[in-house]
Amino acid sequence: MAVGFYNFKELHNEQLQKEVMERFEEIVKNNAFVEGKYNTSFERDFAKMVGAKRCLLTANGTDALEIGLQAFDVGPGDKVAIAAISFFATAECVVNRGATPVFVDVDEQTGLMDPESLKRVLSNHKVKAVIPVHIYGLPAPIEEIEKICQSRGIGIVEDGAQSHGGKYANGNPIGSSNNLVTYSFYPTKNLGAFGDAGAITAPTQEMTDKIQSIRNHGRSPEGHKLYGRNSRCDHMQAAVLDLKLQSFPAQNENRKAIAKKYFEALKDTPLELVPEKYLDLSSWHLFPVRLKTKEEKYALKEHLDKNKIGSALFYEKAMPEEKPCQNLEGEKEKALTFAAQTLCLPMNPFVTDDEIAEVVKAVKSFFS
Ligand SMILES: Cc1ncc(COP(=O)(O)O)c(C=O)c1O
Secondary structure (H helix, E strand, O other): OOOOOOOOOOOOHHHHHHHHHHHHHHHHHOOOOOOOOOHHHHHHHHHHHHHHOOEEEEEOHHHHHHHHHHOOOOOOOOEEEOOOOOOOOOHHHHHOOOOEEEEEEEOOOOOOEEEHHHHHHHHHHOOOOOEEEEEHHOOOHHHHHHHHHHOOOEEEEOOOOOOOEEEEEOOOOOOOOOOEEEEEEOOOOOOOOOOEEEEEEEHHHHHHHHHHHEEEEOOEEEOOOOOOOOOOOHHHHHHHHHHHHHHHHHHHHHHOOOOHHHHHHHOOOEEEEEOOOOOOOOOOOOOOOOOOHHHHHHHHHHHHHOOOEEEEEEOOOOHHOOHOOOOOOEEOHHHHHHHHHHEEEEEOOOOOHHHHHHHHHHEEEEEE
């Protein structure tokens, strides 16, 4: 039996397609293409779900990161400390602000920013903002990072592109901190649009007003106060997100239940899993496992491919290894090992017990 990595057929089933088309028809009839009623209702309900004061939709998750940095006045000449394991956008947003990324090494079991590495990096670099990443949906150690940053007056932009519905170590939803948190609604994310979309949540009215202005050409009630950009979210994408938000909590619960079953079935294999304490915290966007070596990882990938089991290498390289990042400073040693050893198994809300059994059978036959 083949096991897909994603399952769009179930996710975007006929009923959902019908409801989406009804909303699209309504939008076309009303010529309400940008920032309509679905933007308003989604921003309200998503903020409520993640325990944030305000949510502002953006055109995509990369813009949300860049806008977050601009909200902290990051610009040319500034440095921003970023986790060394992430999608390339986490470095790109810094460079696109005219600033320079400095890498912070990660925890070897999770790929999450290591607070001890952050302390060392901050002792060598004057940094204006920090971007921890909730990679795979696992929560970064925000309380420790906040303690380090607060006394130094450093802004925190949490990259939550993969973490909708996840929780911090204290059990509160990711999004409810006193930091800016960014999200991507790229179609493969836990909550995905029918195209590109993103969002940023903000803890204060002052930050909300600034972000609102940046995403819409620097406009404010008194006129243009700063140079912003166009990062409005289309009404059609907001209509899809608003609709999909209804089934989202149940789908995230499914992901958690699937992760629990993987844990049970894989804990006695040579695969290294993330620590069990993350079972209830992660949004389980992805299910990462670690192999002993890079060679073993590629061999398992080949074995799974042969057995028609979807798997993916997120991320084949740590960001400091990517060509444009190779001359950047900071710490990266554990990130290089982590990227070399990590592979992701099928994870979506619809993985069945039979499919889990098929994945586990293939993993066990690889090691036997
Ligand atoms: C960790 C992380 N940051 C940022 C982004 C960028 O989001 P988008 O593709 O919506 O611009 C992504 C999306 O893949 C991501 O996974």
